[in-house]
Amino acid sequence: SPVDMARKAGELAIKRWIGTKRPRSIQYRQIIGLILIAVLVFGASTQFIGFFFLPPQVKVSVGEPLQIPLALPQVLTDFFSLKIKSVEGTKGVLTLEGNEVKQGFDLKGLPVAECPGTVDLELRLFGFIPLKKMVVTVASPVKVVPGGHSIGVFLRQGVQVIDLAPIRDETGQEHCPGKNAGLQTGDVLLSVNDVAIMDELDLARAVNQAGQDGKAVKLLIEREGEQAELTIEPIFCLDTKRYRIGLLVKDGSAGVGTLTFYNPESRVYGALGHVIVDVRSNQEIKIKNGRVVSASVQGIQPGRKGQPGEKIGVIESESLYGSIDKNCKFGIFGILSKEIPNSLYPEPIPVAWQNQVHKGQAEMLTVINGKEIESFTVEVEKIMTNQSDGKGMVIRVVDPRLLELTGGIIQGMSGSPLIQDGRLIGAVTHVFVNDPARGYAILAEYMLTETLQIPQQISSVRNFSLTDFFVI
Structure with missing residues (x-):
């Protein structure tokens, strides 16, 4: 590899240089030259290129090891270290082999997140050359029950003008x-x-x-x-x-989607992963009242290039799962009136932080027949952590059975949870119209943050029927 070649060439050059007496000025120039050669060779390697993509912020849960995503060959590991610049929170945020990390650490061992806090780190070369800064946030782990359930969504938005007649x-x-x-x-x-x-x-x-x-x-x-x-x-x-x-007005909307997760302690839930907009005005619906109810899938209209498919669902309007208290770009959020079991994941699982999501295989939970939640294999192709609009990941359906039944991602799958390495990493949000096997997904951390702003008591929910529109 380029790194091995550089190491061998450097060792040979240093041996020759040591055995030859030269004026001090020439020695300094040669030392600088050797360093520049090493930097140029290392700079062409994939490891060095990956260094520039180190995230400026890393989040880790209490009890988990701090993973530094820097792939280096063993021969170069000794040259790098991480220096602790400051710590916010209680002492002992990071520990190594049971001892508090106070000054810093090298890349040979992984410190463990011991308690909540924030640590400012600086990656250094040779212990004194600063290369890059990184903020590590240690947070208490959050566990949720994954969804996958089909839900009916009723929104009362106030009387909204949808057309002028x-x-x-x-x-x-x-x-x-x-x-x-x-x-x-x-x-x-x-x-x-x-x-x-x-x-x-x-x-x-x-x-x-x-x-x-x-x-x-x-x-x-x-x-x-x-x-x-x-x-x-x-x-x-x-x-x-x-x-x-001279108005056409509407006071509500209804549709079918998928529950993403809920907190088993507070029963706060998140679903859909994207905002609900009015189909006529294409504007965000400002809700005044809303509820989620049970729904079942009675049929599938498969998707194909240029024409998205859809779930044909039946909404059980008399049933009640909970309230809808917020409709925003991260989805809909509210309080469930009761816990909704998931046969595939009866116990809560942790929510992945953005830096814990990686390319590769994951599973998607969704309903394609009746009310049965099933697991299907997908591939995470791309991760865009700076996208908070429901398009933080690009995923591809690779499950043969799901591709045969639906053609890939279809309408009604919005909110279907994605699980990787035993963690909830996100939810399906959009389908690529010209390639229904692929689509976008939102990162779960954005939805989780939104649930923290939901009032910890269920809002008043009234049963109401919805019409397409009304002339005034």
Whole structure:
């Protein structure tokens, strides 16, 4: 290898140099030359290239050894060491053979994370040449119950404008009062004439009553986090025989997805791995109320190039798994009303930190028939730890049976947990339209962090039905 060749050449050159007397200035130049040759040869090696990809931050759980992802041949290991610059937390964050690591350590032995804290390390060459800094965070291990269950998702988002439609008056002329007043798709309607509205029927009644009373409609709306008031004159609609303002609105959404995990102690769960958006406006749904329920898979529409497949699911709307308290780019989160067993993983497993995820084989848990959770083999092809939008990994389905049944990743698999080395590493989020065997996945650490922000009590959950849309 290049490293072995450099070592042998260096040893021979040093022996020759030692046996020859030269002026001191020439000796210094030759020493510098030997070092430069060694650096150039080592710089061409894969080990040196890998050095530049050392993560600036590493996370490890209490009780686990600190793995430094630096692949070096044994002959070079002695030249490198790690110096402790500072420690935050209690003493003894890292120990080696039972003793506290205070100053630093070489690469021959792996220290163990003893207690929570943060350690600033500096990789050094020859003990004094600084090369790279690294922050090691030691955290208490977090264990969760993996999901894989098919779930029905009901979201009540408030009354949201999904389209603006013209109204025919009694003379046959068309009017667009909502559009003319400045309403836009995605606007959430909060109140009519200072009276709060909860659903589409509240809005329809309030608008019709205002028209019958000869009054304008004063709307309080929310748009991109800001509130505003608009005034609209209702018009009597020839087709519906009631007063309208020219809107198509919707107060909720429903769909099928997959549970990713839940904490057995708090029953806080995470699912889907990506945000739920309105299919018409393509905007994030701001939820006011939501629930997850049981669902079963009754059929599979296989995917093929250019046309994603899907699970054909049946939602059991009368059942209740729990609340939905948050809808964000990392998925949906809430509190389960009860524990949901997983026959494949009856006991909790640890959540992998980003630096513990690696390329190679993993398993995916999902349902393809009824309610039975099954395990399928996938391959982690690429890891992008700086991507927090549900695309932190590229995975490929390699399981022959799953490829035959589904063609790969299909709609309804969003949230299907991925397990590697006995740890939860992430969840499926997207399919590549032109290559359904491949897709994106979110790293589990992002979803885990989000669960820490969920209130530790279940929110009030009401049963409600959902319509496609309602004309106002």
